[in-house]
Amino acid sequence: MASVKGKLLLDNQPVVNGILHTTNSSNQVVTGRDGSFRLNVDQSLLSDIKINVFSLDQATVSGKHLTKVMSKELQAASAAVSVYYPIRVTRVEDFPADTSKVQVHGQIIPAKGDVVSYFQVDKYRMGGVIKDADGKPVEHAVVWFDRDLGEGFGKSTPTDREGRYSIYYWPEDEETNLSVTLGTKRYTLPKGKVFKMPENTSVEIDITLPRTGTVLVDTPPALVSVTSAGAMYTGVLVGLNVPNNIPYSVSIPDKYGSFILTVSKKVWEQKPTLFETTASKFVEGRLYGGDTLPPNYIEAVEEDPKNIKPLM
Template sequence: MHARIVSDPGDVVTFFQVDKYRIGGKVTNADGTPVKDAVVWIDRDEGEGFGKSTPTDAEGRYELYYLPEQEEGTNLSVTIGTTRYTLPENRVFHIPEETSVQINITLPSEGTVIDDKPPTLVSVTSPGAMYTGVLAGLRVPEGTRYTVTIPDKEGRFVLTVPKTVWDTKPRFFETKMTRFVEDRQLGWGGFASCRIFAGGSGRPFG
């Protein structure tokens, strides 16, 4: 079945799109041991592009989400309590555009300046992005299987459901979803997956 989400006059609807990318990685000491409770920061001199990670866990892992505003160098630093580790003076870190990235950081054994080249600062691209936007679904019993495509920029989508379910005249619903998806790229017209959207009665499931 082909359908369309129509907004009320004056409303601005954000249909499904990439919202942010993820920076993740590991913080270790000079001897390779993981650093716990460190926080990774990114920003630019004007205060734009600000991002703050979760504190590192027992394995030194952290993550934060960001949206590159333009291709410019970024300040990268790590704080542990009141101690702040930074890149060398007048040096910036360049984050690749339109991709998530894995940044592993090794802190110095002495001082607070991070050596900004491998193996103490290693960056590689990684899969996944944070998506957000409006999705449509049917209010049906939990476990009912159907597929629904991601609305295009005009709000149009396609829903496929067994005739026996359609004959019960289920009601449509719309919901705004934000989710990090790592195993695929999502786009207009792509099918919603039960691994992404299944979550309870009335949620898209296919």
């Protein structure tokens, strides 16, 4: 956590007992005798925090309550605090395959002791199809898995009209209880049987519910399990703050925070700012630090810091 200080002033005079509101909190901040206020921000959460005047009902300037004109002027004012990791540009060189473009070599600079979670595998996907004994898709079924005593608990999305479900999880090399609920019914594996999740991969598990009873048949074709490609990636990425019609590509930061941004030389000469975002995306293949992402793959959301001026 870090403390951010500021003052609410009108014609350079402190506004006392003004109430401020920030977009990252529901708490209200009251200005002191010198117009000062303090915010606490989490340095690990990338964001543009906007500060607005919420109320001036009890506010005073030089011991006097504000006039309507003064209140209107203040309530139109706002400020912002950007929380991000500084970015240093280490060098810029022509792109070998196209000299109209440049490769911008940059590095994310964390504070001493900070650990930055760069874009990497966060979870794997378990999905598949639930069918009834006649082979028809089952809607509204939920797949559950857990270890004994409820550890590693998880449940899928309810199946859709096609019987499909999914859940994102981090697999561990342990035996898992697998079950399916449909309404008030709970289908389980035969007594003493467990399912062993494969490590470091996504998996497709298709299940056919029994015609009678609640015990799942744990052999094909009633239960079919195969590994599948892809994983959920989550972490910090850097993008270029330009209109959507301007193409560029950027690589995933490596463990040192280093990345390469490729863009038109003319665009870079206009000194565009950068943005940082914590992205979560399901990727069909495998990605590693240093891999180049497709053009315009990264999108900033509203609260992301978008006006980062790189250190040269």
